[in-house]
Amino acid sequence: MIAGHAARIAGWMFAAPALLVLLVFFGLPVAAALALSLTDFDLYALADVRNLRPVGLDNYLELLRTPLFWKALGNTVYFVAAGVPLSIGLSLAAALLLHAKAARFRPLFRTALFAPVVTTVVAVAVIWRYLFHTSYGLVNWALGLVGISPVDWLGDPRWAMPTIILFAAWKNFGYNMVILLAGLQAIPEELYEAARIDGASRWRQFLHITLPQLGPVLLVVAVITVSGYFQLFAEPYVMTRGDPLQSTVSVLYFMYEEGFRWWNLGRASAVAFLLFLVILAATTLLLRLGRRRGLV
């Protein structure tokens, strides 16, 4: 009993440095942001503390009445709903190709496909802006060859978000590809052998062996990707600044503008907490679904 007690104290002692760091650099800022989100802290308050008003939940209620917040949320949901399946699909396809027995120069391709993940988003975004340029871009030039008239990719409110989705999927698929590749390599070869003996086609093997075996990995990948994609910021920040017609304003971009451009830190903190709730809800939903299917 006493020994157990001592062990427990020792355990806490070992964990203490990490806990302390967590408390100071994560717990306190989060608590401060929560407090901030209940005030109307802005430049006036910075000038004179008497201009600070505690507003309770007003920031949150006000946000729910702000059309741009809903627009930003809609844009973000659009980005997640289209971007996550696309990104994971690309990752899976690339992983399957790399895993195929016929694949040659595997390390080379693995590195090449992973390269976009480690490049800086700003540098790549500049190149993509050239690729998707209306009059001189490679993409419109290629489309012109097959008789499609030029599309104003980043300037047309209908096309700007799809372009950003494409960019993000291309930029990020390599990361999930590596995880999925590891998952593929863990599937026992005997399963495929048995299926082949039973006369199962390639497609059936994929459907009934690969996918179920990858299930847990896919779930993890989906949760990470969903929570990452909800935090869309760098792509619109670099490529469009939220334009055209605010069609690429994401929730995080909205928060950035409120907080660091207009210095409404109270409102910006409220946006952060709302986004946190949204991400929490989405990932919880995913995990629930996964649990029901016995993936966790």
Added chain:
Amino acid sequence: MRAVSLLSMLLSTLPALLLAACSRGEGGVTAISFWAMGKEAEVVAELVRDFEREHPDIRVEVQAVPMTAAHEKLLTAYAAGALPDICQLGNTWIPEFAMLGALEPLQARVDASPVIDQGDYFAGIWDTNVVDGVLYGVPWYVDTRLLFYRKDILSAAGFERPPETWAEWEAAMAAIKRVVGPDRYAILLPVNEFEQQLSLALQQDDPLLRDGDRYGNFRSPGFRRALAFYARMFEQGWAPPVSETEISNVWDEFFRGYYAFYLSGPWNIREFRRRQPPGMEDAWGTMPLPGPDGPGAGIAGGASLVLFRSSPRKDAAWKLVEYLSRPGVQERFHALIGNLPPRRSTWERPGLRDDTLAKAFRSQLERVRPVPKVMEWERIAQEMRLATERVVRGGVPQEQALAGLDAKVDAVLAKRRWVLEREGRE
């Protein structure tokens, strides 16, 4: 863009750091810190060297702050009590820092100064430094938006001299459009910028905000006229509804004849000159902005030199302000970087007097007007841009866009109204 400015910041702070390292240990020398931004920071070091030669007892540590991070850096420095002694401040930011109580009032110093003569400055520019009757800055360089235009295209359309009124301007644009055909345009007004609409709006008699800058005034007859004129340029196909990022290179397109008028600022004199193809030297020029009836007003933009209230070295810093305000030094500054000087006497000097492209700016500077001096201005300008973009790109009726804009601006100013009321009570 960000990476580049970061790099240039690092490179340009290097000399300052070395300087700071050298200055240590010397007795009797006052070291003042000077924050400069963007390109100005790169060239000001050269001017500062001569200042130091004149004042061996003062050492200036120039710190370059990238333009994109300047606002944030200044605010955090204010909150942390780490502001420099002297700073270059865009004149639309002055009301904000004045409200924060960060700026030192300067009228007494100006009155006592043998160098700075208020009457020599363009009135509209000087005015941008006065908030609630208190002077907070001395103009350093000015910036107003006017038209760069293709003389050859204008004359091909049958106009031998640049238009001066809106009516003449419209006739010229219609004629140019007829001449250049469907794939080219008369004018470029990038929809991601607000300066174009703002220039037209400042030419009107109605103020942009009303009741002591407490509410938006965008449904005034004046702003309606400005918006209608702006929108017509797009409806008629005289201007393409594109943002600047969609034009890969505004200078090349100008010389290629994609548009004949381009509403822009003085920094582009240099850019256009540098990029003009051989033989095009006489084919283009600058002209003052046409107004509703005769040469019109423009934006009183630019940057000022300010002292911070927190500085214990204001006297030394003020000497630098005076030095940089000398017409001779301003002329050198112009030669180094192309920024336009705010003093009429500087414009009399050979470097500027004979510059034909600068002439139009000189004439318009007599007519520039400041924007409303409220802390929220930048946000209001942004909302104005969004409302006008909705009209030209989103097909929203003008009336509806303006009602929405006024409502939005009233909401942005809500805290200002509350603070004014609170201060009024006390």
